[in-house]
Amino acid sequence: MVTDVGVREISYIQAFNEALTDEMRRDPTVMVMGEDVAGAGGREGFEDAWGGVMRLTKGLYPEFGPSRVRDTPISEAGFIGAGVGAAATGLRPVVELMYVGFYGVCADQITNNAAKMHYMFGGKVKIPLTIFAGTGAGTNSAAQHSETLYSLFVHFPGLKCVAPSDPYTAKGLLIASIRDDDPVIVFNNRQLMGLRPEGHVPEESYEIPIGEARIVREGSDVTLIGVGYTTHVCRQAAADLEAEGYSAEVLDLLSLSPMDEDAIVSSVQKTRKVVIVDEDYPRCSMAGDISALVAEQAFDYLDAPPRRVTPPHTSVPYSRPLEALYVPNKDDVVAAAHEVME
Template sequence: MATKTYLQALNDALRLEMQRDENVLIFGEDVGQFGGCFGVTQGLFSEFGEERVRDTPITESVIVGAAAGAAACGLRPVAELMFVDFIGVSFDQLFNQAAKMHYMFGGKIKVPMVLRMPQGAGIGAAAQHSQSLESWFMHVPGLKVVIPSSPADAKGLLLASIRDDNPVVFLEHKLLYGVSGEVPEGDYTIEIGKADIKREGTDVTIVATSKMVYSALAAAEQLEKDGISVEVVDPRTLLPLDMDTILDSVKKTHALVVAHEAVGFAGPGAEIAAQVAEQAFDYLDAPVTRVAAPFCPVPFSPGLEQAYIPAEDDIIKAVKGLR
């Protein structure tokens, strides 16, 4: 396997699928000659041309609406919004149209579209460009929500998402684009809705998403020095959510910490904690603990932003608080 960055893995997936399927097209703001705000679509315009890699106006409602319409008509669009924060102006197109067409037409229409969106704090982009909003999409029947943490997962899950016949919200943390890892060459997919155990352990389960997976793994290394064996589970997709893997881990370790960068109140950790309490309460030796962002906008000040983002030390404190 080659070593690639998260960004390169995404680019590789897009190129492979566009070569394989002529119905795949890409559009969004600056995705053409410029190569995307973060460089994910770099080189695709010159290879596939403006018919399949199209720049759009700065109108997110048009981007998402056009993706839904193109998908309903038989194409497989991969649309990009520069930041997940901009999804608000296209809620109707995503939540009321793309997510519901298949249901409302009795299964006669498929909507095979992917909506790629960078999210997350850490680059000093302030309150309107730094949010983690995955829980918004988890609440909508008809969508799938994918949130990979590693380059290999990013490639395999993006290929699977493009081939899926349902609308997929594909969330990429901005600080992961430069992360490197081994990535299988060529065509391969990862099942949507299947979690991955990133580290095995026996004393406590940490369910972590996106960039927080790396904080959880670093915390696990430190906790190992104190004699605490940590199992780290990465759901990889939040809708559908692989509760079987999470429950099996909790039944083994008897303790659970959920870590994510989204705001803690009504965040994805709340759903995971609730389902564990409903289905594995008798296995828990301590209450489920959540490590998440505080209920406030993301600060612009670098010092305040770092205080806002959940960190390795917060996870260590949460784990030790269970004992």
């Protein structure tokens, strides 16, 4: 897949933006909408004033114009629902739900329409809709603007869910999501957007297949499973463990639904110990789901019970010292790895 010789390092935001731009050039049915995705509502002299709250859609309006790049009123139920209808009738809308906590305003459209129409209508309608949403704590934004909420969406059959963990996966997963005929939720962690770019991102278009995890670091003593931002945390922890003489394997989940069960099970069968690191609320979570999977399918291989590292069962605090205790960090992961390795 990679043809370049040099390393092309770009930010998460640039990689995501590049994927959107490429797909809009390739396919005239791809359109983008959301709050301030261009900004200023097309006001003359101020076109593309904003480019989305995370600047993920910057530059699309000048290139593709007001028909395919639409600022919306703050009406999530309306415009996410309109995305479902446009998708059902021939477009491939890519819609921004600014922060995932805003899902509540439009949950009906996502879970009762987008997720179910294909099934209810006997497979006769496709909903090739992509929704992307900002997630994650660590930005002093308090309880309503810092959530992760993977499991709410994963819970619903019919929705696909992906969580990129770096610029390379942001580009490849977004392209795959737009081309997918099912509705896909793309979770963009805000802390990942602030990190220094690392790793090669090919200039050409590529897909990362939905449903496949990847091993970002081979190891033999323990498997660390990360989802989105926590993959970054697992990588840091693996480096610390290496300095202590342990060999940690890091599995980057990438696809939450469908989930790559084989990759998880085979890694755990190899290392015989697993630490699952998830930033979402701990109850009924990806971490719990993966833990159950490992217990059911790899029990005989395990040297220790699966260990989950998550925030406590509480809303996200505003105060920075409390917030620092909330998000799983590398020290938490190293400590958990020590526990399972005894």
